Amino acid sequence: MTFVQIIDCRTSRVEELNRLMDRWVEETRGKRTATHSIVGTDRSDASHVVEIVEFPSYDVAMRNSQLPETDRIFREMVALCDEMPTFTDLDVVRDEALYKANARQLFERFADGSDLALLDALLAEGYHDHDPTNPQDAIGLDAVRREVEEWRRGFDFGFAVDDQLADGDRVCTRWTWRGSHVGDFMGLQPTGMEVTMTGTTVHRFRDDGKIVEGWWQYDLLGLMNQLGAVEP
Template identity: 40%
Template sequence: MATTAEENKRIVRRIREEIEEQGNLDAIDEIFAEDVVVHTPMGEFSGREAIKEMYESDREGFADSTETIHDIVAEGDTVAIRLTERGTHEGEFMGIEPTGKEFEIQTTAFFRLEDGKIAEWWMQPDTLGLVQQLGLDPEDLSAAVQADGD
């Protein structure tokens, strides 16, 4: 089932509208392919359950997190977005105790869709900006990533 560029943009927008704003993790099963692969600066993971765990962890660490999409462009089976993420580090995140500090970072992401579902996701948040704004030592984040992967 081939989808148009506009349909693909609508599918990607559902991430923000249904999962992030409404907290509807069940929508992950509708939006993402079963064997979806996610590429992040801190590693790669796959599958819908891993995405659900990522959102649960994000919600625990940054309950007030919001995203504003500035640009969304689609061509063929690929969608690109540019957005601003904001929030407050009020809960444990990747083993790092809450700092109570606010952050605002820019993120870009690319999605590849197959049969109306997201099959691959590349995300590139401003991780260094996040670490600096939260007052963390980059080594703390590196250690947390290594511990999370064990």
């Protein structure tokens, strides 16, 4: 689970505090475990400074706090503040930006020819895939890999993400798929044709950013029509 720490302090020496933070980043280069950091000042009180720091997990954050450079910088930070800083530790239970990024990455992984074992980083072990064009749902990573391999054997293809909407633990992605028919697909011998298809996928995420369920809708009939397999 992603972990966020909020550091809240008051100081009339904001520029000195900024320089101190720059020095901390430089001194901990290659050792610091934070993945993202934002520092802001209160519009109604310029002496009120808030830093938001993101880590992959609480345990990783604790390793960061145990660095000797972190301890030294903290003591210097306290000396610059008008009062003792406060710390708030948050476990992130919803991160829509992460979910959208992982949905995009999944479409990229499907198409880029990479090792399908890498899907483990994006899909939960019991991932459930709903595809109305299949006689039964694909459940589990092995079933998803077999599905992707079938498409890869039939086409060199790629996805273009046209739109994304996030709401809670779900992301809806509207996409355009373009491919070259280079191998057998559903009994159709390769034609070399350039084809295109549109579709929409809704993914459900758990709080660590892994995808646990997916619902697909796409124009397979239109694709088969382009390949000459059905009448217009």
